Amino acid sequence: MMMTLKTTTTLLALTLLIGCQTHHQTTHATRTSDTPSTTTPPRVYVSNERSNNVSVIDPATNTVVATIPVGKRPRGIHVTTDHRSVFVALSGSPIAGPTVKDKDLPPADKEADGIALIDVATGQFKEKLLSGSDPEQFDLSNDERRLYVSNEDESQVTVIDLPSRKSIATLEVAQEPEGVRTSPDGRWVYVTCETDAEVHVIDTVKNAVVAKFKTGERPRSVAFTPDGRKAYITCETAGTVDVVDIAASKVIKSIHLTGQNVRPMGIVLSPDGRRAYVTTGRGASVVAIDTSSDAVAATLPNVGQRPWGIAITPDGKTLYTANGPSDDVSVIDTASLSVRSKIKAGTSPWGVAISK
Numbered sequence: 001m002m003m004t005l006k007t008t009t010t011l012l013a014l015t016l017l018i019g020c021q022t023h024h025q026t027t028h029a030t031r032t033s034d035t036p037s038t039t040t041p042p043r044v045y046v047s048n049e050r051s052n053n054v055s056v057i058d059p060a061t062n063t064v065v066a067t068i069p070v071g072k073r074p075r076g077i078h079v080t081t082d083h084r085s086v087f088v089a090l091s092g093s094p095i096a097g098p099t100v101k102d103k104d105l106p107p108a109d110k111e112a113d114g115i116a117l118i119d120v121a122t123g124q125f126k127e128k129l130l131s132g133s134d135p136e137q138f139d140l141s142n143d144e145r146r147l148y149v150s151n152e153d154e155s156q157v158t159v160i161d162l163p164s165r166k167s168i169a170t171l172e173v174a175q176e177p178e179g180v181r182t183s184p185d186g187r188w189v190y191v192t193c194e195t196d197a198e199v200h201v202i203d204t205v206k207n208a209v210v211a212k213f214k215t216g217e218r219p220r221s222v223a224f225t226p227d228g229r230k231a232y233i234t235c236e237t238a239g240t241v242d243v244v245d246i247a248a249s250k251v252i253k254s255i256h257l258t259g260q261n262v263r264p265m266g267i268v269l270s271p272d273g274r275r276a277y278v279t280t281g282r283g284a285s286v287v288a289i290d291t292s293s294d295a296v297a298a299t300l301p302n303v304g305q306r307p308w309g310i311a312i313t314p315d316g317k318t319l320y321t322a323n324g325p326s327d328d329v330s331v332i333d334t335a336s337l338s339v340r341s342k343i344k345a346g347t348s349p350w351g352v353a354i355s356k
Contacts, residue, residue: 040083040120044311044320045353046329047074047088048346049095054088054118055329055345057320059313059354062331062343070125072112076137076180077309077351079120080144086118086353089135090128093153108134108153115147115160129165132158136178137221137351141204142186148202150177150191157191157200159207169207173200181222181231183246190231192219199233201249211249216240221266225291226273232289234264234278241267241278241287243294253294259283259301266310268319270334277334279307279321286310286321288337300337304330309351322349 043065044057054074056066076089092112094105113135114128131138132151135158139148146168147160157177159169174193181190182204189202192215199219201211216238224231224246231244233251241264243253257264262283269276275297276289284305290297304323307330312319319332322345329343329352 040355042313043079043083043120043355044329045077045079045086045118045355046320046322046345046349047077047309047351048327048348049073049075049324049350050348051346053346054086055349056123057329057343057345059318062341064343064345066123067346068118068123068125070116070118071114071128072109074116075350076135077353078138078140079353079355080140081356083355084120086120087138087140087147088116088118088351089131089138089149090114090116091134091136091152093134115149129160129162130167131160132156132167132170137180139180139182139189141182146204148180148182148189148191150180152176152178155193157189157202171202171207171209173209174198174212179219179221179233181224183224183231184226184228188246190222190224190233192222192233194218194220194236197235199244213244213250215242215251216254220264223267223269223276225269226271230291232267232269232276232291234267236263236265236281239264241276241289255289255294255296257283257287257296259285259299262287265308266321268310268312270312270316271314272316275334277310277312277319279303279310281306281308286319286332286337298337300332300339303332303339304328304342309349311352311354313354314356320352320354322352324348324350 046055054068071090073091074088092109115131119126131149134153149158157171175195179192203210216235218237220234233242240254242251263281265281266279278287286300288298305326307321309322321330331340
């Protein structure tokens with residue numbers, strides 16, 4: 001009788017133990033399966049200035065797979081490194097050329113100004129962050145906790161703290177700030193100022209402008225070499241790409257681009273830093289610069305109508321350019337420097353960003 005009781009007690013204990021372990025394992029498995037996947041396929045994002053939306057392109061098929069409404073005049077665009085969010089600069093200021101005076105334009109819709117946030121998982125506009133007046137371009141800090149935004153009509157840069165969604169600094173710069181780029185080490189932010197032909201240097205630790213230097217006329221965009229020793233500034237009216245010594249904060253060479261109506265606009269460096277690719281706006285070309293010699297290596301003509309924004313895939317094999325007047329995006333093979341195809345986007349594509 002004692003042996004039977006012991007056996008029964010042992011079996012009961014084992015059953016309870018196995019039951020507890022099974023319950024724990026089942027519960028753990030359920031929680032794991034309920035966790036959403038963070039794996040997202042690569043995508044190319046294109047801001048369309050006149051149709052007020054963002055085209056999403058699958059680079060595997062080079063087709064538009066989604067169109068996301070975001071708000072007025074989307075221009076500057078960036079994707080976070082984890083590919084969870086896309087930020088887009090929005091502006092309620094009317095579209096106008098550089099020679100048009102403000103008094104001849106309709107009033108700006110300041111309520112439309114801001115930085116749109118797209119949630120990649122849902123493929124939808126999520127919220128709009130206050131960014132100061134008329135944001136055109138911006139960049140993220142290296143830890144992606146701050147945005148540095150150019151406020152074109154106020155000659156300012158707004159610094160946004162992303163966790164709190166608040167502006168933490170407003171910095172005075174020269175007239176018509178446009179291009180914004182964070183250095184590879186995250187220490188500096190370069191801001192191009194078109195009217196005054198200057199670049200202002202922001203110290204990201206102090207959140208203050210600590211230097212400025214002159215460039216060719218109407219500087220537009222900035223790209224840094226991966227080692228952070230040089231930067232390249234596209235200068236639209238001058239028809240040059242200025243090479244900057246970062247340590248000295250000064251232009252050390254101007255690369256003159258040739259061709260009819262060539263106006264250097266957008267710029268991107270290859271991942272290995274050996275080539276800088278420049279769009280030329282009305283010049284309708286992409287120019288490849290050898291960064292070891294700082295000389296033009298090749299020119300691809302007839303890329304599209306007024307190519308502006310430009311981005312490169314993480315493997316360095318493919319460029320995408322936003323061609324405003326023709327409402328399309330050119331797909332360029334970097335090995336042969338040739339246009340592989342063109343993709344219809346929204347109206348007046350402006351900026352391009354590619355997930356890493």
